[in-house]
Amino acid sequence: MSNEKYFDILRAPLVTEKTAQAGEYNQYAFKVAKSASKPEIKSAVEKIFEVRVTNIQTVNTKGKTRG
Structure with missing residues (x-):
């Protein structure tokens, strides 16, 4: 996989x-x-940050609606 593909998967850090406390x-x-x-x-x-990942947890959330 190319580096470009990895950056398409990881869009942005969530800050x-x-x-920050979990960090x-x-x-x-x-x-x-x-x-x-x-x-x-x-x-x-693992490829971008050159670390070993032990666990992945995902959460699907809906966007906020503006009223």
Whole structure:
């Protein structure tokens, strides 16, 4: 897989107060492509950041509506 494909999978880091606290435990959050599978996310993180990933957790959330 090319580096460009990895960056298509990992869209952006998710930076909130909650994810900043999780960072203390070496846990990180990213916005990822909706079509990405857990193995694809794992390989993208391992290739881009040159780390070993032990666990992947995903959450699908709906966007906020403006009223």
